[in-house]
Amino acid sequence: METVSNLLEAIDDVGRDAARGGYSRPVFSTAELDLRSWFEEQATRRGLAVETDRNGVLWGWWDSATGNGRRGALVTGSHLDSVPGGGAFDGPLGVASALAAVDILRERGVEPQRSLAVAVFPEEEGSRFGVACLGSRLLTGAIDADKARNLKDPDGTTFAEAAQARGLNPQHLGRDEEALGRIGDFVELHVEQGRGLIDLDSPVAVGTSIIGHGRWKLTITGQGNHAGTTLMEDRADPMVAAAQVILAIRKTAAATADARATVGRVQPIPGGTNVIASRVELWIDIRHPDDATTAALVESIHGQAQKAAAFEGCSASLTQESVSGTVTFDAELQRQLSLAMPGAPGLPTGAGHDAGILAGYVPSAMLYVRNPTGVSHSPEEHVEPDDADHGATVLADVLKRLL
Known part of the structure; x- marks a missing residue:
């Protein structure tokens, strides 16, 4: 079984930015596409069925043991794109932890009674086309599809053009009732992007809200x-x-x-x-x-x-x-996370996430892993290996309760 650190080491050189430091991995760039290929490979190695939906969201499916289909599935995951010169953990930590959590569940002999999916959302940071959480906004219909198609990057390339160059049909961008209907609950693990967990001396926290x-x-x-x-x-x-x-x-x-x-x-x-x-x-x-x-x-x-x-x-x-707008996460999911994380504090955040967009449509929750520097969107962002592994174990505990 691979540790979270092992998984992240495999992509350590992808998208390094020599000028800014850290990583620059804008959506549909060579770096981000390499990371998507890495995810597809890792998901396939774990027996997950990999799909790309019409908005460019990647899904790795572990179908239920009961064969009752994917509707109402439990979904976890995050994103792989970055801000210019960003840190190594913002986004990839959540994806790597989800893969590690699948390993833990399989090692425990868990047979899901409902389908489980690991999702990777594109353009979460909005660093190329200017709209944060664009993938989850398109999925839910939180952004008009025509507006999204006409978004331009600094070079004048529209999102429609970039999506088409990567094999997506621009005319099919927008609210996806089928994909949205598959999500019963969404739980996102993310590096904590401030000083909350340092000051609270805790390796993990339950997300309570995202400020507007x-x-x-x-x-x-x-x-x-x-x-x-x-x-x-x-x-x-x-x-x-x-x-x-x-x-x-x-x-x-x-x-x-x-x-x-x-x-x-x-x-x-x-x-x-x-x-x-x-x-x-x-x-x-x-x-x-x-x-x-x-x-x-x-x-x-x-x-x-x-x-x-x-x-x-x-x-x-x-x-x-x-x-x-300001988002408060689902109360029942917060309770389930708290039961799986005894003593973990509740933590609001000023950082936006795909979970914040999905929360308006499906029950959603977040858990944070300590960043000892308190710095994010910067090369100084950090997570200790023990904290990363603890976060993946806690995520597995949460998923097992919800499965």
């Missing part, structure tokens, strides 16, 4: 011009306005209890060193436990952006890319 969050794109338009011939008083420089907006976003969030707001990506156009930008695009991530407060933060930031842009002779427009 969303992504917005702010476009500030000015006048492109020559950096050497344009006097300072003659400029309509959107980069200056963008700098003011970024500072305003930080100040606004800091003044609101429990709020988090981040500008993680800024793109000047055309982007030359000796060119005053004609346009600056920046992406804002905003999170708060209260959805009304999130909306108020967005409105305030938009108003401040318009003022800052106007002061520089520019204009500003804000478009919503994705929004997920």
Whole structure:
């Protein structure tokens, strides 16, 4: 039986990012496709029947001993894509732990009384097409299929084009009643992405909720011009306005209890060193436990952006890319996890997950494994081998109870 660390070591070199450090594994990239092939191989070795659904979700099926079909199955899993320069555990830990949990259940002689599946969801991070949890949103219909098809990556490739290049039919993207109907319960294991488990001195925790969050794109338009011939008083420089907006976003969030707001990506156009930008695009991530407060933060930031842009002779427009309200996980599944994890604390999170999308449609739950650095979306993300194996064992215990 392979340990979780053994499984992760097999993909240690896939998608390494020499420039950023860590891993860059955007959806449908060579790295992410190599990871999907790794999963297919590992699932097949365990006797799981591997399928890819019409939205690109990978499924590894362990059919029930009673032969009663796959409807109402127990599903676990996570994702394999990453943020740019991300850590080794965000996503892959949940997939490797699910595979290890299958090994543990087989070693114990468990014969599932309902089907069990390990699922891998594409584009969870949204690092290529801008919408987080895109695979689970498509599966559930939480995103309009036409909107998803027309999403573009930084190179101008649409999601439809990328999906078609990987063997999917773009016209079949969208809510999948058959696949959704197969999910009776969903349990996702994930690396903990903050300091909760360090401070609580616990290797695992039961997920209780995910705070509401969303992504917005702010476009500030000015006048492109020559950096050497344009006097300072003659400029309509959107980069200056963008700098003011970024500072305003930080100040606004800091003044609101429990709020988090981040500008993680800024793109000047055309982007030359000796060119005053004609346009600056920046992406804002905003999170708060209260959805009304999130909306108020967005409105305030938009108003401040318009003022800052106007002061520089520019204009500003804000478009919503994705929004997920605050999610509370299924109470009965939380109880079952707590019974399988005596003494484990309950833990809310500010990080989004596929389980958070699925929770609006099927009973869903999460369990977290300790990250001793408290750092995530970064190469410093870490999980100790003993904690990883403990997490897989706990996951197996939970799955056995639910099977």
